[in-house]
Amino acid sequence: MSIVLPIVILAGIGLLLGLILSVASAVLAVPRDEKVEAVRAVLPGANCGACGYSGCDGYAQGLVHEGAKVGLCSPGGTAVAEATGRLLGVDGAVEVKTALVHCGGCEEFTSRKLHYSGIPSCKAASQFYGGDWKCGFGCLGYGDCVKVCEFDAIHVENGLARVDPSQCRACGLCVKQCPKGIISLVPGNAKGVVRCSSHDKGAVVRKACSVGCIGCMKCTKVCQHDAIHVDHFLASIDPEKCVGCGECAAACPSKCISIFG
Amino acid sequence: MDKGSLLAILIGGLLVNNFVLSQFLGICPFLGVSTELRSAVGMSLAVIFVMLMASAATWPIYTYLLVPNDLAYLQTIAFILIIAALVQLVEIALKRFIPPLYKSLGIYLPLITTNCAVLGVTILNIDSGYGFVQSLVNALGAGLGFMLAMVMFAGVRERLESADIPSGLKGLPITLISASLVSVSFLGFQGLFGL
Numbered sequence: 001m002s003i004v005l006p007i008v009i010l011a012g013i014g015l016l017l018g019l020i021l022s023v024a025s026a027v028l029a030v031p032r033d034e035k036v037e038a039v040r041a042v043l044p045g046a047n048c049g050a051c052g053y054s055g056c057d058g059y060a061q062g063l064v065h066e067g068a069k070v071g072l073c074s075p076g077g078t079a080v081a082e083a084t085g086r087l088l089g090v091d092g093a094v095e096v097k098t099a100l101v102h103c104g105g106c107e108e109f110t111s112r113k114l115h116y117s118g119i120p121s122c123k124a125a126s127q128f129y130g131g132d133w134k135c136g137f138g139c140l141g142y143g144d145c146v147k148v149c150e151f152d153a154i155h156v157e158n159g160l161a162r163v164d165p166s167q168c169r170a171c172g173l174c175v176k177q178c179p180k181g182i183i184s185l186v187p188g189n190a191k192g193v194v195r196c197s198s199h200d201k202g203a204v205v206r207k208a209c210s211v212g213c214i215g216c217m218k219c220t221k222v223c224q225h226d227a228i229h230v231d232h233f234l235a236s237i238d239p240e241k242c243v244g245c246g247e248c249a250a251a252c253p254s255k256c257i258s259i260f261g
Numbered sequence: 262m263d264k265g266s267l268l269a270i271l272i273g274g275l276l277v278n279n280f281v282l283s284q285f286l287g288i289c290p291f292l293g294v295s296t297e298l299r300s301a302v303g304m305s306l307a308v309i310f311v312m313l314m315a316s317a318a319t320w321p322i323y324t325y326l327l328v329p330n331d332l333a334y335l336q337t338i339a340f341i342l343i344i345a346a347l348v349q350l351v352e353i354a355l356k357r358f359i360p361p362l363y364k365s366l367g368i369y370l371p372l373i374t375t376n377c378a379v380l381g382v383t384i385l386n387i388d389s390g391y392g393f394v395q396s397l398v399n400a401l402g403a404g405l406g407f408m409l410a411m412v413m414f415a416g417v418r419e420r421l422e423s424a425d426i427p428s429g430l431k432g433l434p435i436t437l438i439s440a441s442l443v444s445v446s447f448l449g450f451q452g453l454f455g456l
Contacts, residue, residue: 017346028357
C-alpha cells in the first residue's frame with residue numbers, strides 16, 4: 001500500500017497543474033499574425049541574412065510591420081519578390097544578379113611563386129606573402145567561397161573559383177568571404193565582363209599571368225559605346241552601356257574580356 | 262534582533278544570506294541575463310514572482326499533504342513539479358502581455374524551472390521551520406536579494422563593456438572574476454544584526 005499513496009498524490013498534483021496550464025494556454029493564447037505567416041511561407045527559409053535581417057522570420061516581420069522593401073531576398077530572386085509583392089500589394093519587380101569571380105588565372109595561365117603548405121584556406125594563404133600565386137590580386141583557389149555557398153553554386157577548378165550562374169542566388173556570402181575581394185555581384189543580363197582584378201602595371205601582369213589585364217587601353221579605343229574604361233591599369237565594363245558587340249574582346253591582347261550571348 | 266521576526270528574515274534573505282552572492286544559488290541567470298539592466302530587472306521580477314508563488318504553493322502542500330501522509334521524502338520531486346508548472350504559467354502570461362520582455366529573456370525564462378534558487382528557497386523554508394507567512398517573507402527577501410545582485414552586477418558589466426580588458430580574460434573569465442569580487446564584498450554583511 002505504501003507505494004500507492006505517493007503515486008496517487010504526485011499524479012494528482014501533476015494532473016491538476018496540467019489542467020491549469022492547458023486552460024491558461026487556451027485563455028492566454030497569442031493571436032498569430034496571419035500576414036506575417038503567409039509572407040514567411042513564401043520566403044525560401046535559407047536564413048542567409050542577405051536581406052539584412054536576422055533571418056527569414058525577421059524579414060517577414062520587417063516586410064509586414066516595418067515597411068521593408070520587397071526584393072531584398074537574393075536567394076529567392078524574382079519569384080519570391082513577386083510573390084511577396086502580391087501579398088503586400090506592391091510592385092515586386094527586381095533586378096536579378098549573379099556573383100562573378102573577376103579572375104581568369106587558372107593553372108594554365110599563371111603559376112605559383114612559392115610552395116604553400118599551410119592551412120588550406122584563402123584567408124590564411126593570403127596573409128602569407130599575399131598567397132602562393134605569382135599574381136597578388138588573383139583567385140587563390142582554396143575555396144573559402146565554396147565553403148560559405150549555401151547553394152552549391154561556386155566551385156574551384158584548376159585553382160580558380162567559378163560561379164555557376166544557374167545555381168547562384170546572389171546572396172553575396174562569397175563576396176564577403178573572399179579575402180582578395182575579387183568576387184562581385186553583376187547584373188544577370190550583363191553582356192560583357194573583365195575577368196581580372198590586377199591593378200599592377202602591364203609588365204608585372206605579363207610576368208605573372210597570361211590572361212591578366214595589362215591596362216593597354218586598346219579596348220577603350222575600339223568601344224563605340226563608351227562602356228569600357230581603364231582605371232589604375234585595370235579595365236572595367238559599365239553594364240548599363242555595354243551592348244555586347246564584342247569588339248573589346250577581339251581587340252584585347254591578353255583575352256581577359258568575356259562576352260555573353 | 263529575533264531570528265524569527267519577519268524583518269530579520271527579509272534582511273537575511275536580501276543581504277546576509279544573499280542567494281546569489283553568499284549561497285551561490287541561481288548563478289546561471291546571474292551570469293546569463295545580467296548583460297543588460299533592462300532584462301536583468303525583468304528576469305528578477307519573474308524570479309521574485311515565481312519564488313513567491315512557489316513558496317505559497319509548496320508550503321501548504323508539504324505541511325498538509327506530504328507530512329501527514331509520511332511522504333516528506335517526496336519534497337524535492339513534488340516541489341520541482343510545482344515550480345515547473347508555475348514557470349510555464351509565467352511564460353504563457355509574459356508571451357501574451359509583455360512580448361518584448363518575453364523575447365529578451367529568451368531561453369532563460371524556461372530555465373527558471375531548473376533555477377536552483379527557486380527550489381532552494383522552497384526547501385530552505387521547510388528546513389528552517391518557517392510558518393506560511395515567514396515562508397512568503399523569506400521568498401520575497403530571497404527574490405529581492407536576487408534582484409539586487411542582478412542589478413548591481415548588470416551595472417558592473419556595463420562598465421566592463423568599455424573597460425580595457427586583457428584579451429585572454431575577455432568574455433566569461435572577466436565576468437567570473439568580477440562576480441567573485443562582488444561576492445567577496447557581500448561577506449561584509451556577515452553577522453549583521455547578529456544574523
